[in-house]
Amino acid sequence: MNFSDLIPFSGHAEFSPNSEYFAAIKGLTVTVYSTQQLNVIATWRVLDELSKLEWGRDSKILMCAQNKRCVVQIFNLQDLSWNSKISLGIAGLSGAWIAPSSREIITITEFQERLNIWSLIDKSVSHLLNPKYGNKGLSFSSDGRFMALAERIEGKDYLGIYYTQNWESASHFQLDTFDVADIKWNTDDTVIICWDSSVEYKLLIYSPDGEILHCFSPYQNALGIHSVVLSPGGTYMGVASYDDKVRVIHHVTWTRLGEFNHASNLKEGKDFYVYNEEEYVDQSGRVSAHYGFLELPTKLGTTDERGVSLCKWNHNSTFLATKSLSVPNAVWIWDNISCSLKSVIIHRHSVKDVEWSPKNQLLAFTAGSKMIYLWSDDGASVCDMPFDESEFRAQSLKWSPDGQCLMVADDGNNVVVAYPQFEELEGRQA
Template identity: 25%
Template sequence: MDFTELYRFHGNLAFSPNSRFILAAIQNRLVLRTTSTFQIFQTWQIDQSPTPTNALFSSKDKTSSEPISHIGWSCDSEYLLAASTKQGTVHVYNVQDINWSARIESGTEGLVKAEWAPDGRTILCFSQWGLRVTIWSLVTGVASATYIQFPVHPDTGYAFRSDGRYFILAERHKSKDTLGVYDTQDSYKLVRHFPLPTSALASLALSPTGNHFAVWEGPIEYKLHVLSLAGDLQGSFSPDSDPGFGIRRVSWHPSGMFLAVGGWDDKIHILDLTWTVAATLELSARIPSGVVSVPFGENHPNGRRQQKVEVSYHVPNYSATKPASESIADERLRSPHSIVIQRADMTKSNPKSGTAQLEWNKNGSLLLVRFDNSPNALHIFDFPTMEQPEFRPRLRSVLLHSRPIAHARWNPVRKGSLILCCASQSLYMWSDEWVGENGEEEMAECIGVPAKSFETRDIRWTPDGKGVVLLDSKDSLFCCAFEVEDA
């Protein structure tokens, strides 16, 4: 892979949907670079003049600058926004017209989040204390502002249907959970409003088909409900055995035919359209042969230290001396292997246990699972297609690392490509698309970052799936890596 130079950012980084630009926030300044040359295309200095509300209530120095808390792109990559929640403002810019800009000011209700709607011309602003959501339109300006009261969660309590037609929002009215369905093509006019069967809603997830949505309780009770957009209850799920705590992760299959549910225990429940358990996947300390890939030891067999770059996916005590920017492929263990499972203290708040990540690949043929009580392992399950006569998901691969896995991401375009990082000077890739002597085979590799001091603490794909961006949040640095195409 080819790596770029290191660049500075401050907490926020975003690729444009067309993958032509990368936007970085540095304190109160926006820096826009092209992905072809990584030269600076445009910069903006955020207007830090206080809003009337801030000027009235704030006792701080009015000349002090507030960092940018949120950035985002419109779906057509034409507009971008930068929000400062402390200042209560959202700034909007046009990529091609440097003279065009807009500014949204929140009132006394404050601002906790701002993001684009799917149409790319509407901005949603969530206020503090769950008071309301304000919808602003760039087309008609102030006259189009719409207010929806009492959203439950600004991060996980809403969703847009895949076609962008309907906006569903979990709300809290008169101490009861409710859900509103709003028509985005009719100025967010309320279409339906109905109560939810939850007592303390934790989150919701909309089916990819847009026909159903799942809601589940808070951390005390393990209970999930599936409803239609008309408000009809389709089914409820609660495991027979007592899991101790509630639900942590829920993920719809891309086809909308299955729902994966993980809690604070070591089990993943796969529900079908009858909303009953079709399969249960469980974390086990004993892994079958031919499934595990393990990093080799830190010391060279002849006593020399290996390179600073940590190389993973190799058998123990394997010697390798590759340059930092080159990759080394894996070798699987051919005998059963045991992994360490940490037993968390369930009497303490937020115990390190249960499902930390639950994510399908693009076509739903693979399911990625990470457990908090086995932080160094990543499990990949093979999921059968609808054409196969027998429905039996199986464990396909377990990738073991010497450090806890920080992030893992599926390729947004290719079905069998995965990247992950472990806060080390490397990135790790797994793929089942490598063509070997026996046809398509799996391959895992470690790729060192060619930098003197860089720890990959987060990693993301470009929207076109052809490159990755590596972030070192500790030192506020990032770089990008792109696959080298064969001549």
């Protein structure tokens, strides 16, 4: 891999949807860089600490939400002198989004009293009542025509479907949930997926007109769903649960196709490997790391916590990468075609983030060190970043939408852009 220099930032950095730019904030300054040349395209000042940084779908509009100041600032990459500011005042601000048109801003007031839609064209304002959450419970269809909104009315959960062209109601119905945790459209926009809070295991599939198509509830009387993750093509849905299992559901039949259990006792299996990170000192005296193999059967060290906290599909839904809180220093990779375990990768420290490339079978992950860890179907490898561990410890990852580069961030001081050399990586796999 090739790496950029350390780029200062304060916890918020995002690629544009077209992958040409990335924006990073440091203090009260927002800077937009070109992704490949890393030259500065634009800089703007914000008024207060940033709560959210978001690009519009057109890669021209950049939104900077500042919840403490109750202000949203919007900048335009095509016209650097243009800017807009939305002040919520005493109503407060708990969440903000850019509408699919990139010409409207959606805000939710503090205490979820109302949702406002602010037009950047004619400065008009529309509003909807009773949003349940301030920073979730809202999902746009992939074609941008509809918005689904979780609502709370007189102590009961409802779902509202609205046309994004005029924000009129398309349908409105009560949910069969005790306390809906979140919602999302399926990628083909035919259904809305809703799931209950973790105290009750219930996942519901609704048609846009309110018909329940399927209810999935494999057990009761224990902590249930941690997260729901759709595969990129929408064919599969991974339901990560607090019982240390991921259940894979098909999008047509809504039946369970497989169940991946994060057991600490690993037995021998066909095409199944356990990688173990090992330190060594290179010729220059620098401490580095590589992977060795653990013999099977083996028992992994576990904690008292349980639950699948990370669950990520690869670009073509053939593999699923997970992390269990019971073995926090391990990445589990599952073969979705054969419904079997493919690899377990053990690290010296707790795994912080895992991200698949959106264009190929390369998985990158971090464990709070100066290393980037990589896996593909050919094996696993360790990439030692050219920084001292005292100045940079990789925490989080984001691939550019075109899969050509990888943003690596530490705990809030610096971000680095990595440029994988894919031919070189193929030759380095363990």
